[in-house]
Amino acid sequence: MSDFEPRIVGFLCNWCSYAGADLAGTSRLEMPPNLVPIRVMCSSRVDPEMVTDAFLRGADGVLIAGCHPGDCHYDKGNYFARRRFAVLKKVMESLGLESERLRLSWISASEGVRFRKVVEEFTEKIRALGPNPVSRETLI
Amino acid sequence: MRGLVTSPGLPLREALLELAYSALREGYADFVMVPSRGPGDSYSWILAGTPDALTSAEPLPPVMTVQGARALSSAAGEPSSRRILAIMRPCEARAAVEVMKLRQIDHANLTLVTMDCPGVIQLDLYDGAAEPEECDPANLRPACRQCSEFTACGDACIVRSADSNLLLPLTAKGGELASSLGLEEQGSLDEWSKRTEELRALRLGTAEGARTELRQQVAGIGRLSDFFADCIGCRACRTVCPICYCRQCFIDMKDRRSPASSHLDRSRRSGAARLVSDTLLFHIGRMAHMSISCVGCGMCEDACPAGIPVGRLVSMVGAGTSALFDYRAGKDPEEPLPLNTFVEEELHEFED
């Protein structure tokens, strides 16, 4: 499908990744417009159900981005986020759902370039995967 | 009552389908809510926005998987400009009326169409083989076998009279539906009236007999406790009930938790005490809350994994509670819920 434009929901931590995205913007880095950012106070604020909700409502990809390990504004939120994400990935895997549509990345406030790289990579990966079949499913 | 000829020459099921298609095509409704056949001979309610989405629609499925009023309270739970036409069974439309009174369904843009209901097969007796329109009477839900309100509910009802399909407009909205579909020719309701009256009398007799028997079966706390002995506390009865709409039930309140010592005291008093302990409290409490609005659909009984005839009990209790106020659940949307109103001079027989 050549006219497929992925829709990616990005949960970005306020202190690092959202600031990283902001830096990418103010630095006028060009990047794909496919990511819809949602600012959260910490990556550990992201309950798995927020991710499954986005997934079942047809998001083609879901990105969770937070501070690098050791840099969490709340000391250790991102470690807990990582555990929850691991549970979610394994649950999706066990059901044969496309867990590769979910991504966890660490992006600091100074990493505007890395933010662009993550968005580019993930957008291309999702583009290759094609649209999320859940978005056509009526019996959700 | 007048009956307007619709979909001549078609079976009832097709007539209902045609109504669904024309409601969308003629722009009478933005959505049709109707059961639909899914994978593995499953049936779910769908909200269809286009005629194409009605391909698998099955207005008369052999089973009731979700009570229509419950589905409707999710789709029409608050005021909306979207107009919905729901094709549902009479007991579902009656439940919907009760749920409207409980303010969990907004009626303004809603039209309820029912039909002569053949009943549904008990869920655990349904093997996927039965064709939608044929239901072996032996496999029908017990609730269906004693149902006397199997037709003419909602805003309009499509009935069969002498092999033709007649739409009965029952409310002003039903009348609007008929005129928007251009139905004018009147047909005779004689055959339908006669058949309906006969069946109603028969079913009323069955129901009365069954209730008398059940009343004896559960009389006294010991027998009631036996009745619920197999209850696994799964609360499926409550969850599938269209009337039980609370998100958090009284039985799940934290302040209802009792300390271990009270359970031990209970055990000491009678030598042994059952755990979990709230089975009877839950069922009696639930009936006190909702039995007056019970439409006798039998959904709770169908959902019970332990096979307890809970639906017949609730409906027996409901017959008693609603008789107090001469109330008939689901009959009239304008009539207030008995517990939301009062008259000064009443119920003196309960005063001592």
Next chain:
Amino acid sequence: MSSRTEATAGGRYIRCPGDHVEGVRSILRQLLVSGSVKAVFSLRSIPGNESFSYSLISDPRLVEEAVPFHPLMPVQAARALSQLTVSRPLEEKVAVIIRPCELRAFIENVKQSQGSVENMFFISCTCPGVGDSGKASGNDSGKSGGGSGYRTACSVCTDFVPGDPADMVLLLEADESPEDTRILLRSEAAASMAEDLTGFEIVQGPSLEQLTRAVARRRSLQRQDFIEKGPSAGSGLEELVSLFAKCIGCRACRQACPLCTCLLCDYETARTIYPPSLIGHEAERRGALRVPPGTLQFHLGRLNHIAPYCTGCGQCSDACPVGIPVADLFIRAGSLVQPALEYHPGRNMEDPTPLSTYRADELEEITD
């Protein structure tokens, strides 16, 4: 005395001739009469009725109604024990007859502050499994040990030897079916209680693991087979949709689950329930939408919440009135999630619950 070393090196058993039901009843009776325990928590056959339910028995004469380890699970015992102790711990000693998966679930409850083990004396067993109950199969009042009719969850359960929290363990499932009643004394409390029992001799014997090697091997093969190519793999969106197309939304699976202890589930809150406007929007976008929506979201969400702690009891499948093999999905998800978190639910009281802890140097493979 460490029970873990005891388990591998063999241990002390109490033994009496005859059927385990009478053997266990005899212990319970003696404990009640001597006042060592004030009540007994056990499955009980309700008199004059074909039903079984958990009861707190305090009258020694009613112990004959107790049916310890009867192969049915009308309610998961952890659920009943949690109800008993969630607001306050027991103040008097109670002997608790409990299967391994029930005990593990209860330990999880306790770790999540949903109950207390205080004053509980656990008598568990090496578990052959339980049968399906409910209207589909009818109540089978046969004794344990029958070859078939066990829950799928039981036939693939490799966790049938209870862990540390059990004080006494009845040898029920074993490579060679025991002819007499043999009960391992696991804890100090058990050892001292045993000294006062009459009608039993105390013998040294091999460990439970040694006595159940062949069973463990068989179950482990069945489990592997089940996880790799079970009949209801539920693999992929289409199969998942198809599996839950029959779901009537009764939430019996959640209510029956001993680990779903929330009084108000996330999936009953305004935050997760689709409002009508959103339902209309999604129905427009997809052409049609199942109402009420949220079936997959509920089951997927429950898997996320419970899989790290699931003890694989199979109670959810048993409670499902339309026969969806819910437990299969939980057992499969658990078999991936639990090793990833290096967590063995309910095995002991010490391991912290996996989502309340972390290591700085773990799971790096899942970040990009």
